[in-house]
Amino acid sequence: MYDLIGDIHGHAGELKALLTQLGYQPGHSGVYAHPERRVIFLGDFIDRGPQIRETLQIARGMIDAGHALAVMGNHEYNAICFHTKGPDGKPLRPHTDKNIQQHSATLDAFRDDPEELDEYLQWMKQLPLWLELDEFRVIHACWHPELIDRVRDQVRGNRLTETFLHESAQKGAEAYEILEILLKGIEKQLPLGEIFRDKDNHVRTEMRIQWWKSPRGLTYADYGLGGRFSSKPLPASFFDTYHYPPEAEKPVFIGHYWLRGEPALQSPSVCCLDYSVAKGGELVAYRWNGEQELREGNFVRVKSFQ
Ligand SMILES: [Mn+2]
Structure with a gap:
């Protein structure tokens, strides 16, 4: 069984509180684990918050040990582009004031250890863009079957390739338009x-x-x-x-939308778990116990410590 967790944005304290509330405990190695359950992170681990390194350490530790899965968020994608140079020697994501500012908390967090950031960027690059399980689907911003099929055809899987990454950085290219929708919405x-x-x-x-x-x-x-x-x-x-049918055969879990207030389903088949922990909101999980029909009683929440 799975616990899906929304956008963390460097709020490791709230993440640990939420994991504890869900019954996960740090083992000898410090990696949070549950005897019967696994976490699925919906992306956007970085930027904005006060404990970005610790957030990455917790999530990556759980994933490496087989206690969690994750998809890539637009902030991870942006970071990869920010730190990857194109053939012209310029970064794929220009270092404009706005782009630097959006990424500044992460840059600050790794100021004294750029090699560690490099290693995390390599790790981020191999995060799946989406997950399709037997019972439900997971993506950061928008499940769009036709666009997902097009990416799958080009990358032969669900992860970025170097070619696709470089193409996606060209405004107007097909890969650019597709990733905009999958990672940022329509x-x-x-x-x-x-x-x-x-x-x-x-x-x-x-x-x-x-x-x-x-x-x-x-x-x-x-x-x-x-x-x-x-x-x-x-x-x-x-x-x-395009719209995802409310009576779809599989539910979809998403993050990304900076929702506020009482967690609720977006439709009978779509569940967003981003409740703005980085803006004084809450870190929210959905505790999935095998149901095909999602239930609003299954949200688990931790208030932002800010
Ligand atoms: Mn996002």
Whole structure:
């Protein structure tokens, strides 16, 4: 049986508290383990938080010892690109002020040991982009069967190859567009004149969407994520947008969306476990006991120590 754990972002204290609450205990080697259960981490181990090295140490220790699995988050992907040079000698992710700032907590955490960071980056590179188990699916931001098939065809599996990584860093390339969706979610361009303000009050013309809902009959407010949207109905041009059916044969677990408040299912078949521990929220797990129908009673939570 599995316990799925959402985005940690360097909050190792909360991670240890959550593991303890779930019945995992550190063994002789200090690796957390449970006699009957394994953890699945949903990605985004790094950036933002105060204990990034310890978070990586705990997660990697559990994975290496067979007590956990994990998928890659967009922060791991960004870090890999930040520290990998292209054929022109420039980093795949430009070292702009914004990109440095987003990654600064991790850079600071490894300031005195760049070799250790290097080793973790190699480890991050081989994290699967998704997991398909017999009973459920796991991905950081968006389960999209057609795009997953395309990646699988190109990389012959579920992990980044050097070729795919380099292609994915070229804006506009197929690999770029695919990884954007799988690791960051689906964004839709709004019709002309339709704008909204995000949480930082910036005017935006693209809306991140709730891909677990069919857009037909919904308003912008029903369908958008991460902002205050109008209560006007969505235009017909949105109706053919991909959605994961609520009656899908397998549930999907995701992280990524900085949710707040009382944990709840996104749909009968989609469960997001990112409750913003790095912004004063909670670190949340879903305790999966073999059920095909997800239950809201199965969330386990630890409040942010901030
Ligand atoms: Mn994320």
